[in-house]
Amino acid sequence: MKILITGSAGMLGTDLVEALRPQFELVGIDRRDVPGAGIPTHGIDLVHAEATRACLLKERPALIFHTAAKTAVDSCESEKQDALNLNVEMTRNLIRAGNEVGARLIFFSTDYVFDGTKKGEYTEDDVPCPLNFYGETKCLAEKAIQAEARRFNIFRVSWLYGLHGRSFPRTILQKAKEVRLLKVVSDQIGRPTFTRDVAQAFLEMLTRQSSAFERAEHQTFNLANDGTCSWAEMASAVLKYAGFDQVKVEYVDSAQYPLPAARPKNSVLSIAKIQQHLGIRLRPWQEAAREFVKELA
Ligand SMILES: NC(=O)c1ccc[n+]([C@@H]2O[C@H](COP(=O)([O-])OP(=O)(O)OC[C@H]3O[C@@H](n4cnc5c(N)ncnc54)[C@H](OP(=O)(O)O)[C@@H]3O)[C@@H](O)[C@H]2O)c1
Numbered sequence: 001m002k003i004l005i006t007g008s009a010g011m012l013g014t015d016l017v018e019a020l021r022p023q024f025e026l027v028g029i030d031r032r033d034v035p036g037a038g039i040p041t042h043g044i045d046l047v048h049a050e051a052t053r054a055c056l057l058k059e060r061p062a063l064i065f066h067t068a069a070k071t072a073v074d075s076c077e078s079e080k081q082d083a084l085n086l087n088v089e090m091t092r093n094l095i096r097a098g099n100e101v102g103a104r105l106i107f108f109s110t111d112y113v114f115d116g117t118k119k120g121e122y123t124e125d126d127v128p129c130p131l132n133f134y135g136e137t138k139c140l141a142e143k144a145i146q147a148e149a150r151r152f153n154i155f156r157v158s159w160l161y162g163l164h165g166r167s168f169p170r171t172i173l174q175k176a177k178e179v180r181l182l183k184v185v186s187d188q189i190g191r192p193t194f195t196r197d198v199a200q201a202f203l204e205m206l207t208r209q210s211s212a213f214e215r216a217e218h219q220t221f222n223l224a225n226d227g228t229c230s231w232a233e234m235a236s237a238v239l240k241y242a243g244f245d246q247v248k249v250e251y252v253d254s255a256q257y258p259l260p261a262a263r264p265k266n267s268v269l270s271i272a273k274i275q276q277h278l279g280i281r282l283r284p285w286q287e288a289a290r291e292f293v294k295e296l297a
Pocket residue numbers: 006007008009010011012013029030031032044045046047066067068069070071086090108109110111157158159160161165
């Protein structure tokens with residue numbers, strides 16, 4: 001089976017390439033040309049509909065993992081047109097070209113489609129109501145997929161971090177080399193998720209769970225590591241795993257740490273449906289974060 005991965009040089013894209021390359025024929029699309037990625041990669045801008053279409057007609061993938069996006073949440077507030085182009089128009093281009101070649105489109109969405117006011121975990125049936133423009137654009141992309149894509153799935157992931165990109169735990173470990181006190185927000189709760197675990201979950205879905213995955217077309221799933229924490233708790237954990245005993249974390253409210261984009265207080269996605277339908281349950285976030293720290297070192 002041929003699989004096309006958009007954003008193949010990005011954080012999640014790189015881990016998907018690593019996990020799936022041994023068993024599947026892969027082809028990548030990214031703006032950046034990454035030498036040594038180990039798969040043929042088209043260096044095209046997916047905002048260009050014709051280039052996207054030509055690439056899909058040439059490659060004719062059975063499956064498209066669409067990870068490419070404008071993921072800098074705060075920049076989306078000031079660069080709204082770019083956010084719309086990258087997160088919505090780019091997705092529309094893939095929907096149209098994907099329909100033409102009969103590919104199943106796997107779209108990566110986010111916990112930030114919710115406003116965080118719910119008491120309890122967000123299920124796939126909860127109605128999105130984003131607080132920030134990034135969430136708004138991912139929500140518009142979800143709607144476009146549901147309305148126009150013939151074959152698709154939406155996977156909502158949360159608080160991603162990985163070895164091949166910029167992320168919260170990486171920033172914490174960098175700052176820990178420079179300061180003795182880190183102020184970190186403690187009133188936003190979520191499920192930190194290791195991109196390597198997301199990639200392994202897809203390998204599982206495409207191999208051992210392939211019949212269930214076939215049946216699950218058109219469904220939305222939440223996919224995140226087990227367990228919940230605040231950003232401050234995650235910072236404390238990664239500092240401990242990395243042996244930064246002398247660096248302290250001061251727990252602060254978001255109000256004391258204003259950012260251009262508002263974030264939901266409750267970002268916890270329910271992970272029950274994916275376990276029930278696809279047999280996927282990711283390990284606790286602490287285990288995954290420990291592995292991340294070890295590998296980073
Ligand atoms: N990161 C998170 O915490 C998080 C949380 C929830 C959901 N998600 C979603 O999960 C997915 C993967 O996130 P990620 O953090 O792995 O993303 P990422 O590291 O930012 O990777 C995205 C990749 O797509 C490329 N790209 C962007 N625009 C493109 C275009 N027009 N044409 C071709 N390539 C383009 C980027 O290239 P450049 O580097 O040149 O831009 C980058 O290599 C995204 O859909 C994101 O919305 C992420």
